[in-house]
Amino acid sequence: MRADLSIIKDWIEPQSRVLDLGCGDGSFLALLKEEKQIFDCGLDLDAENINKCLLAGVNVIEQDLDKGLANFSDNSFDSVLLTQTLQAVQKPDVLVDEMLRIGEKCIIIFPNFAYWRYRLYLVSKGRMPVSKSIPFEWYDTPNIHFCTIKDFDFLCSTKNIKVLNRTVVDDKHQNSSLMNIYPNLFGINAIYHISR
Amino acid sequence: MTSTIPKDSVGIVKPELIHFDEALTLRSGKVIESYDLMIECYGELNQDKSNAILICHALSGDHHAAGYHELEGKKDEKPGWWDTCIGPGKPFDSDIFFIVSLNNLGGCSGSTGPTTINPETGKAYGPDFPIITVRDWVNSQARLADHLEIDQWAAVIGGSLGGMQVLRWAISYPERIRHAIVIAAAPKLSAQNIAFNEVARQSITTDPDFHQGHYYEQGTYPKKGLTLARMIGHITYLSDSSMNEKFGKDSLTGGNFGRDLSTGKLNFGFDVDFQVESYLQYKGESFSSNFDANSYLLITKTLDYFDPAVDYEGDLSKAFLHGNCKFLVVSFSSDWRFPPERSRELVNTLLKAKRQVSYLEIESDGGHDAFLLPVPRYLEGLSSYLSVVANETFTNEKTSHAS
Known part of the structure; x- marks a missing residue:
C-alpha cells in the first residue's frame, strides 16, 4: 500500500463513517472496510473507476465534486477524505469548508508546489514544472489550483481550521528528517488531518 | 423450432x-x-x-x-x-x-x-x-x-x-x-407525469367503445382510446434524439422537412405524412390489441398514487x-x-x-x-x-x- 495511505489509515477509527471524495477504483475504501469495518461511501466521476468500485463491493456515487456536496448532511460522516484531488477542483476553499461541514475530521493529501525541484525547474527553465508526480503540460493538466504547504497553512489559519496532524512525504511516500525541518521545501506531498 | x-x-x-x-x-x-x-x-x-x-x-x-x-x-x-x-x-x-x-x-x-x-x-x-x-x-x-x-x-x-x-x-x-x-x-410522480397519465386515461374513457369500462359484455374494447393512450406514453418513453435518429435520417437530403416521410412525398392532407406518425400508430394499435384498457387505467393510477413519503x-x-x-x-x-x-x-x-x-x-x-x-x-x-x-x-x- 502507498505509504501516504498507510499513514492516514491510522487516522480512521474502526466502524466509523468514511466519505472518500474522488475515491478512484475504491481500493482504499475496500481496504478500510476489510480492516476497520467502516461504513464506506465514495464519490467519483470516471466510469471505469466507478465500475471497479462496484466490482469491489464499495458504495460509489457518480457525482461531480465541482457541483457541490449540498446533498450530504451536516456531520453525517466521521472522516471525509480528499486525496490528490484538491488541486483539480474549481473552488478548493469552498470544498474544504464543505468537507468540514459534512465530516467531523477531514484528511487532505495534495502535491506541494513549493518542492525545491519544482522551484528550480521554474527558475532555471522558465517553464511550468513537469515531473514524475505531476506529469502534465500546463494546457492538459487536470490540476488547476496548485498550492504550497505554506498556502494551505494560511488557508487553515484564516478559516480557523484546526490542523490535528500534518505529515509530508516524497514521491515514494517516504518521510525524512529534512522534510520535517523544511516541509515546504522538501515535501512533495502534504498530508493534513484537520477539523473545525 | x-x-x-x-x-x-x-x-x-x-x-x-x-x-x-x-x-x-x-x-x-x-x-x-x-x-x-x-x-x-x-x-x-x-x-x-x-x-x-x-x-x-x-x-x-x-x-x-x-x-x-x-x-x-x-x-x-x-x-x-x-x-x-x-x-x-x-x-x-x-x-x-x-x-x-x-x-x-x-x-x-x-x-x-x-x-x-x-x-x-x-x-x-x-x-x-x-x-x-x-x-x-x-x-x-x-x-x-x-x-x-x-x-x-x-x-x-x-x-x-x-x-x-x-x-x-x-x-x-x-x-x-x-x-x-x-x-x-x-x-x-411529478405533476407533469400525472398530467400525461390523465391524458392517457381521458383518451380511453372518452372512447365510445369504452362503455364505462363494461366493454367486455359489448364484445368490443376501446381500441382508439387505448391506441392513443399508448402513443402518448410511447413518446414519453423515447427521447428527442432517439426519435430523430430513428425518423430523421433523410434530413440531410433537405427535402423532407428534416424527418423521414412515410410515402416519399407530402400528401397535403391530414393523413400520415411522416414515418414517425405511422410508427406511433402501429405501436399504439398493436399494444391496444394485447393489453386491457381497464388494466391500463388502473396501473396509471397505481403510478399516480405512489408516494411512500406520505x-x-x-x-x-x-x-x-x-x-x-x-x-x-x-x-x-x-x-x-x-x-x-x-x-x-x-x-x-x-x-x-x-x-x-x-x-x-x-x-x-x-x-x-x-x-x-x-x-x-x-x-x-x-x-x-x-x-x-x-x-x-x-x-x-x-x-x-x-x-
Missing part, C-alpha cells in the same frame, strides 16, 4: 399460475378474497434459498421477462421484456440466481385483474376491480415469496414503476431484501431508517419521464437516512426505455454489482452448510 435459441437465453419458459386463498386487504380498505398470480422462474433455487431475485415489472410489463414461450410447438419470435438482462452470463445470471418474475395484480396477463370473473357477480370485474397501489403489489409479492419459501431476496430489481416496487420492498419488508436495485425510477410527514428519508439492504440506483441521461434529477433525489434521501447506496448516471440517447436496452456501461455496471451479490450468496451458502 423455426429458429434456434441464443446461447445466453434462458430458453423455452413456461408460466405458472399460483392461487392464493388468504384475503388481501388493500390500501383502499377493499379486500380481495382470493387471487391468482402468474409467474415465471429462471434458474435454480439453491439449498439455503439465498440466491433468489425478484423482478418487478413496469406499466405494460408482465411475468414474461426472459426466454421464449412456445406457440403451437414453435418458439415465439420475441423473447421476454427484459431478456437483455436476464439469462446465462447476463447481468441477472440464471446460472447463478433463481429469478422470479410475476404479473402484478390488476394486470391482464393471467393474474387476477379487471378481466377476471368476479365470483360475486359471475361477470368480469371490469371497472369495478379495486384500485391497487404499489404497497398492495408488494404485499402480494411477499405472499408469493412465502409460497416459494424464500425468506429473503438476494435482490429485488425493477425499472420505472418496477423500481417503485423495489423501494416499497425496502420500506415495507426491510428484513426480507439484501439488495434493492432501482432503475430509471422516481420517489413519486406515511412519514413528507420526509422520505424516515421511510428508510430501518433495514440493512444496500441500494443501487441507476438513471439515464436522456430520460425525461424520470430524469436523473429524480434518481439523485432518491440517492440523497438514502444518504440522509445513512443507507448504503451506489449511483450510476448512464449516458444514453434511449430515453426512459434505455433501461430495457443493451447500453454497454449499464449492463457492465449491473453485472459488476450483481457479481458481489452472487459472492455474498455463495459465502452465505458455505457458512450455512458448514454450520
Whole structure:
C-alpha cells in the first residue's frame, strides 16, 4: 500500500463513517472496510473507476465534486477524505469548508508546489514544472489550483481550521528528517488531518 | 423450432399460475378474497434459498421477462421484456440466481385483474376491480415469496414503476431484501407525469367503445382510446434524439422537412405524412390489441398514487431508517419521464437516512426505455454489482452448510 495511505489509515477509527471524495477504483475504501469495518461511501466521476468500485463491493456515487456536496448532511460522516484531488477542483476553499461541514475530521493529501525541484525547474527553465508526480503540460493538466504547504497553512489559519496532524512525504511516500525541518521545501506531498 | 435459441437465453419458459386463498386487504380498505398470480422462474433455487431475485415489472410489463414461450410447438419470435438482462452470463445470471418474475395484480396477463370473473357477480370485474397501489403489489409479492419459501431476496430489481416496487420492498419488508436495485425510477410522480397519465386515461374513457369500462359484455374494447393512450406514453418513453435518429435520417437530403416521410412525398392532407406518425400508430394499435384498457387505467393510477413519503410527514428519508439492504440506483441521461434529477433525489434521501447506496448516471440517447436496452456501461455496471451479490450468496451458502 502507498505509504501516504498507510499513514492516514491510522487516522480512521474502526466502524466509523468514511466519505472518500474522488475515491478512484475504491481500493482504499475496500481496504478500510476489510480492516476497520467502516461504513464506506465514495464519490467519483470516471466510469471505469466507478465500475471497479462496484466490482469491489464499495458504495460509489457518480457525482461531480465541482457541483457541490449540498446533498450530504451536516456531520453525517466521521472522516471525509480528499486525496490528490484538491488541486483539480474549481473552488478548493469552498470544498474544504464543505468537507468540514459534512465530516467531523477531514484528511487532505495534495502535491506541494513549493518542492525545491519544482522551484528550480521554474527558475532555471522558465517553464511550468513537469515531473514524475505531476506529469502534465500546463494546457492538459487536470490540476488547476496548485498550492504550497505554506498556502494551505494560511488557508487553515484564516478559516480557523484546526490542523490535528500534518505529515509530508516524497514521491515514494517516504518521510525524512529534512522534510520535517523544511516541509515546504522538501515535501512533495502534504498530508493534513484537520477539523473545525 | 423455426429458429434456434441464443446461447445466453434462458430458453423455452413456461408460466405458472399460483392461487392464493388468504384475503388481501388493500390500501383502499377493499379486500380481495382470493387471487391468482402468474409467474415465471429462471434458474435454480439453491439449498439455503439465498440466491433468489425478484423482478418487478413496469406499466405494460408482465411475468414474461426472459426466454421464449412456445406457440403451437414453435418458439415465439420475441423473447421476454427484459431478456437483455436476464439469462446465462447476463447481468441477472440464471446460472447463478433463481429469478422470479410475476404479473402484478390488476394486470391482464393471467393474474387476477379487471378481466377476471368476479365470483360475486359471475361477470368480469371490469371497472369495478379495486384500485391497487404499489404497497398492495408488494404485499402480494411477499405472499408469493412465502409460497416459494424464500425468506429473503438476494435482490429485488425493477425499472420505472418496477423500481417503485423495489423501494416499497425496502420500506415495507426491510428484513426480507439484501439488495434493492432501482432503475430509471422516481420517489413519486411529478405533476407533469400525472398530467400525461390523465391524458392517457381521458383518451380511453372518452372512447365510445369504452362503455364505462363494461366493454367486455359489448364484445368490443376501446381500441382508439387505448391506441392513443399508448402513443402518448410511447413518446414519453423515447427521447428527442432517439426519435430523430430513428425518423430523421433523410434530413440531410433537405427535402423532407428534416424527418423521414412515410410515402416519399407530402400528401397535403391530414393523413400520415411522416414515418414517425405511422410508427406511433402501429405501436399504439398493436399494444391496444394485447393489453386491457381497464388494466391500463388502473396501473396509471397505481403510478399516480405512489408516494411512500406520505406515511412519514413528507420526509422520505424516515421511510428508510430501518433495514440493512444496500441500494443501487441507476438513471439515464436522456430520460425525461424520470430524469436523473429524480434518481439523485432518491440517492440523497438514502444518504440522509445513512443507507448504503451506489449511483450510476448512464449516458444514453434511449430515453426512459434505455433501461430495457443493451447500453454497454449499464449492463457492465449491473453485472459488476450483481457479481458481489452472487459472492455474498455463495459465502452465505458455505457458512450455512458448514454450520
